[in-house]
Amino acid sequence: MKSSKIITIGIKELAHQKVILAAWYNFLKENFDAKKVSAEEFTLFLQAHVMYDLDKDQIELMLSGSETLLEEFKKSIFG
Known part of the structure; x- marks a missing residue:
């Protein structure tokens, strides 16, 4: 497994947290399906x-x- 890093995203509205978490899940799922991340990493x-x-x-x-x-x-969500 590659070394792990952390990013922090500041959120003012609870609804934004839901959107970012959903986007993160979908992003990870796409990468898992494309075999870019292992099941353990996912x-x-x-x-x-x-x-x-x-x-x-x-x-x-x-x-x-x-x-x-x-x-x-970050590029996919913030451009």
Whole structure:
């Protein structure tokens, strides 16, 4: 398994968290189906951590994956 990195996405609205988590799942599923990630990686990367940042009054969604995978996800969701 490749080394794992983490990206943090700040979210102000709960509805945005649902959209990002759904997009992350779909993105991982597509990569799993294309055999770009193993079953072990798929299961591991699906685990998203959530924190609340009091100073910014926002949710911090932390997604883990390989650096390449995270870069591809950021491009697919943020352009």
